Amino acid sequence: MNERDVLLNELAQGLRPMSQGIEWFDSLGQEEQPEVLLFLRHHCVQARAVAEDAPESIRRAGLRPTHTPAVPAPPARARPRPGQPRQADRPERNPRPDRPDPVRLPHRDLASDRAYTDQVSTHFAQPARRLGYQLVLDYKRENRGVQGTHEGALLVDGSLACPAMPTALAQATIALSDKAVRGIDDDPLLREQIAAREPYYLRLKESADERGAIRLQCPASGPSPAVACPRFSQVHQIPAPRPPVVDLTDRRATAAHTAAKPTVPIPQAERLRPLPKKELPRICQKPTITVRPGDLGKRDKFRQDRHYLHPRWQDAYRPGRANIEGANGRLKSHGINIADPSKRLAHGRVAQTILLALMVCSANLQMLFTWGQTAGTTANGDPADVITEPSETAPGPLAANGLSPPQPPTMVHTST
Incomplete structure (x- = not known):
């Protein structure tokens, strides 16, 4: 042992x-x-x-009964996610934003394009969180960097951070082009800045309750602080710890030592003459804050649940967006092309919506059938997730007009 x-x-x-x-x-x-x-x-x-x-x-x-449990990540090669349209409308025009989603989908990460990020939070972000999703968002060029404040904490690319985060780190993505975002793997300086941001983000103390409110704590608080903050030690009158003996060959002990953690840059004038507690940001006065839906006002639409451009953000955003764009490419290809009005020769919004749903359903069946022929089972080989052999009535290839070919008549033998 x-x-x-x-x-x-x-x-x-x-x-x-x-x-x-x-x-x-x-x-x-x-x-x-x-x-x-x-x-x-x-x-x-x-x-x-x-x-x-x-x-x-x-x-x-010591958990709350409503604490959100961990959700296992999906397998590396799972069943394709077909397109699932909800309504024939633009994201900023939702006729019934208060209507709950009747389709109970798996509650995991929700990645979307920037057309949804720019919507009022009551139309997209808040309903999505009420359904249990964690948002993974991208931003337009002019919206990157420091986006606002809340209780003294900086809203940096959708995540609340220490108000004394170094300016070079907080502004690392300001005016960053879309090409630079996509090519972050080829930019070592940007990767270092994104990694250096991590210790300064506020840490989740309590998951969302029934009202959607979460509790965040200062990165310098708790039994294992992520940073060393002279301001925190002065405000909360924390005595200097006794210097422990550290074995430099022990990687765990070395990483846990205070000297190995970044120090929050406090102005020299404040070090000599500390500010009164009431003049400090709210997050510096008390180590925890509560963030409720809509507390950030117009900036609430930018708040997301993963740190922007961090490897965990990329692991969630890139596959999701690639899947969405792949499905859009299939739906708009020459085979079915839902954007071609000649494929939907009907008048009225209701008729157009029904025809669009049928076309997407047909494309979904074709995608599932094609994937079942090529993959057969998932990568983990779980017998419960094995795709059965297609029946004789499996959808065939689409015709030139985007419609499925007619099925041959079924012969029924009757006895006299």
Whole structure:
């Protein structure tokens, strides 16, 4: 049994305080944390927990009963996502923005183009969050960078951050061209600036409640602060910690040391003469703030749930947008071409909407049929997700006019 197993067992038996376990887990690297979670998962499976154990587990963990659980990521090669139109209209003209979505779709990341990002939050962002989606947004060139403030915190590319974030980092994306955004992999300086932003973002303390309000905390607060902030130590009268002995060959201990974390740049005049507490930003007076739907006013439409251009943002945004553009290309191709009015020879909005839905449904069936012929099963080989062999009535290739060819008549034998 190694040191990690001993520590986890002592935490489970209550021999160590949970705060010490959280601090240890936060000090781990990005590659080590998933290994620990996988190890804990094996323990949970061996414990043979049942549904009746959930309330007591939530109470011991200190979570709220409405806390949003983690959602597993989809497999690398899953079933294609067909186009799913809701209405024949532009995003800024929703005749019924308060109507809930009747189709219960998987609640994961929701990536959209910039036409939706620029909409009033009550028309897009707030309804999407009420349905359980996490927004992954892109911005127009003039909307990148510092977009506003809330309770003293800076709204930097959709995420609230420390008001003393270095200017070079906060303005790293100002006037950034779309070509530079798409080519971030070829720009090492921009990648370094995006990575250097991470410690300064406010951290999620409590997930959204039934009203959609979330709690965020200062990055310098908590048992494992992400930054060292002289202002935070002065306002909350935190004594200087006793210098610990650090083994420089231990990567975990070295990364958890205060000296390894960035220091918030406080003006020299404030260091010599600290400002009164009431003159500081609200986030500096108290370590936590509440963000409710609409609190940011017009800027609420820019708020998103992943840090802009961070690798996690790219992993969510790029595949989603590629899937959307691929589906749009199929729908607008010469085979069906929903943009061609000659394919929808009917008058009235209702008739046009019904015909458009039927054309998209036909294209979806064709995409699923084609994918089933080429892939057959998903990459993980789960028997529950195996595509069955197509029946004799599977949709055939589309004709030149975009319509499916007529099916041959079925012969029915009757006895006399």
